[in-house]
Amino acid sequence: MDKQAVHSELERARATFHGLLDRASASDLRQPSDGTRWNNQQLLFHMLLGYLIMWALLLLVRLLGRLPRGVSRSYARLLNAATTPFDAVNYVGSYLGGTVLRPRRMGVMFDRVIKSLHRSLDAETDADLARGMHYPTRWDPFFRDFMTLADVYRFPTQHFDFHHRQLTLPVEQHRDQDSPK
16 A cells, blocks of 8 residues: 555645635535535535544454454444435434534544544554455445455545535536546
8 A cells, every 4th residue: 555645645635625615605605515415515524524434444444354254244234234324324414514513613623634544544554454344335335345444544535536526616626637536
């Protein structure tokens, strides 16, 4: 894994997020997004949430990745079976978070989580990054059946780029250059 490439992805997402927040008016943020039930501000929170959940995702790989693969396979099947409640919680959580948190606070939170992910990534060994587990593929289009810790570090920026294209902010001029990988 090229750690520097992941660091660069994290910084690009951070700069993009701040650029979006800085250029969007309150009216722009209240506009509906494209392809979701959220408005732009709620979708921006959902994009931030993709990074905030990283601690849980990293912890899962660190724990379940040490066990026989059948354990994480069974866990992933259980989570896939619970997709409908997950989708409801995911929607409501992003709706509420994007309604309650102001853009300035979201920017502060984004900076903190990116800084923390940089530190965490730097501390990972090659053996850590190679450890993996099965994931619930129905929960997110970027979850694959089996993901290593290295894969998990790339997930939030893939998620971010996907949703970035769904924003309807008038400053959007990047829709084709940030396609998911």
